[in-house]
Amino acid sequence: GENVEQHPSTLSVQEGDSAVIKCTYSDSASNYFPWYKQELGKRPQLIIDIRSNVGEKKDQRIAVTLNKTAKHFSLHITETQPEDSAVYFCAASKSHQAGTALIFGKGTTLSVSS
Amino acid sequence: NAGVTQTPKFQVLKTGQSMTLQCAQDMNHEYMSWYRQDPGMGLRLIHYSVGAGITDQGEVPNGYNVSRSTTEDFPLRLLSAAPSQTSVYFCASSYSFVETQYFGPGTRLLVL
Numbered sequence: 408g409e410n411v412e413q414h415p416s417t418l419s420v421q422e423g424d425s426a427v428i429k430c431t432y433s434d435s436a437s438n439y440f441p442w443y444k445q446e447l448g449k450r451p452q453l454i455i456d457i458r459s460n461v462g463e464k465k466d467q468r469i470a471v472t473l474n475k476t477a478k479h480f481s482l483h484i485t486e487t488q489p490e491d492s493a494v495y496f497c498a499a500s501k502s503h504q505a506g507t508a509l510i511f512g513k514g515t516t517l518s519v520s521s
Numbered sequence: 522n523a524g525v526t527q528t529p530k531f532q533v534l535k536t537g538q539s540m541t542l543q544c545a546q547d548m549n550h551e552y553m554s555w556y557r558q559d560p561g562m563g564l565r566l567i568h569y570s571v572g573a574g575i576t577d578q579g580e581v582p583n584g585y586n587v588s589r590s591t592t593e594d595f596p597l598r599l600l601s602a603a604p605s606q607t608s609v610y611f612c613a614s615s616y617s618f619v620e621t622q623y624f625g626p627g628t629r630l631l632v633l
Binding site for chain 1: 554562579580626
C-alpha cells in the first residue's frame, strides 16, 4: 500500500533559522500533498498544500516543493518563530476502492528556541 | 457553524466493552473519515466515507465498524475494546479528499 515516509522525526532550530521537513511517497498516482500543523493538545490544521501539476507553492514564510519524478515533497519554513513549534504532518492522496483518501506521515516535532 | 464535533472528549473502557464514538459536521461535507493518533505513528486512517451510504476501509480497520446514514453523522463503533485501541481518535470532514480536511477536537480513549 501507499507509504509516506517523513524525516526528520524531530527538528530543533534557533529562532530566525529555516526549517526543512522532507517526505517521500510510493504511489505514483498520488496527486495531492497537504501539510498539517498540530499544536500540543490541539487538532491538526492545514497550513499549505500542493497538487501534482505544480512544482512549488508559497504562503508568506511557508513553502512546499514537489518532485514527482523522485516522489518527494518538502516543507520549508523561513524565519522561524517560537509559535512555529508544533508537530507537522505531511500526507499524500491514495486511491481506494470507494474513492481517494489521505495517507499521513508519522510527523515531525519542530522546536523553535528563542 | 460548529464545524466538526466529537463526543465524548474522554472515555475509559474495560477490555471487551463496546462503545460508539460520535462525529458530526454541519458544513454539508460529503467526505468524512476517522483517524487514530498514537505516539510516533502519525495519523492512521481507520475508515472513511464518500457520502451517505458509502464507506470503505482505511489502513487500520480491524476492530472498528462505521456506517453513514446521513451526510452530517459518521459514528465509529468499537465492537470489543482491546488495550491496543487506546489512542486519540480524530474525525475529519471535507468536500473531497483533495481539499482541506477539517478535524474535530478528538476523543481520548483508554482501554484497561
